[in-house]
Amino acid sequence: MIPLAAILSLMAATPPRHASENAALAMAAISAERCAADVETLAAFGTRHTLSDTDSPTRGIGAARRWIKSQFEAIAATSNGRMTASFETFEIPPGPRVPAGATIVNVVAVLRGVMPEAAGRACYVVGHYDSRNGEPLDASGDAPGANDNASGTAVVLECARVLALLPTDATIVFLATAGEEQGLLGARAHAEVVAAERRWTINGVLNNDIVGDPYGWSTAPDPADRSSIRVFSEGLPRNPSAQRLSELRAIGAENDSTSRQLARFVAEIAAVEKTGIRPRITYRHDRFLRGGDHSCFNDAGFSAVRFTAPKEDYNRQHQDVRVETAPDGSTITFGDLPRFVNPEYLADVARLNAAVLVHLANAPSAPADVRVITAQLENPTTLRWSPSPEPDVAGYEIVWRETTSPTWDHARDVGTTTEAVVELSKDDWFFGVRAYDRDGYRSPVSFAGAATR
């Protein structure tokens, strides 16, 4: 295995390289040993409950967040001044799972983009670092939270380690949130503040939550689970206006939110970069009736998806650590312990995240105002769009698919134009446009709406 330092200096040394060379370097730099060590360290804080001790140097959420920040600071020291690490504090009023209110502290590292036209755009990798046991308000009992969600936090840390020296056009934000188990408090506060301040445009959030154990509840481990992860994305925005809903209905865009395009983008990058884990696109914003930190970014108007392992084991999730004897005499271990996390699987999830971040942070913006021209009834489909602002844009691709297909199955390179005609009926196909640059990066697809010109 090539040492991390050698790969990092290679990354910093000779840019620009082709997209897949950068993605391969980032993936090669990821270490299962470091991911496992992060999970062990986080679990060893005993509990990371949002309302737990903040003063102890060894136990509770305070010690955990100081350790995460120290990791980000050590990584930032390797970033040639591009990365900053900080705490982000919010005072939350009393609520169902914070009866006396709470101080929520997220840990954030920001890796600034190097292209002026793109640095105001940010993509995110997110994991909540808080944990809980069987009782949502138990702030002192053990809650090791290894899979939920030291695993996601380890993905965030490891992506920061391997990307710190890669020059990227856009900004990357590495975010470890608190208060997820108490009602998505840290992520919601962060997303709302970024939207209100217009701090930057968020063009993709990868939320990693429960990503360390591929087999979960299965009694006979299925090799297919070892190479798969679920990717949840919303199909419709949560609170569309009546007019917006009517527009989406009129063109059949129930399956084409920007978050769904991000999920398709993730699947495409996985195929191009031959990642060890293949995304299973799931047509739901989250698991049945459930939610996660990405939902807060969705609510604030940003595209965001959730990664979760194939088979969650509820004996290990939100459970007090204990051993019970089953009626047949066998013993069952309850609790979210590090030994149930698979380091190689977790590292493969980190590799998928890193590959997507390399592409997303270097690709041009997805074209704006992509539209099917409806000035008159005609069979061919005319598409128009606005050019992406980055100076390295080398052209655009029209993509299309059958209305029943989950993925963009057809693409045509149309060069640097901002208009194209396809000899296919808009009644029978969905259309979109993406931008590409000279280094082989492609943007996510912008779905085509409708306009008269």
Ligand SMILES: [Zn+2]
């Ligand atoms: Zn979780």
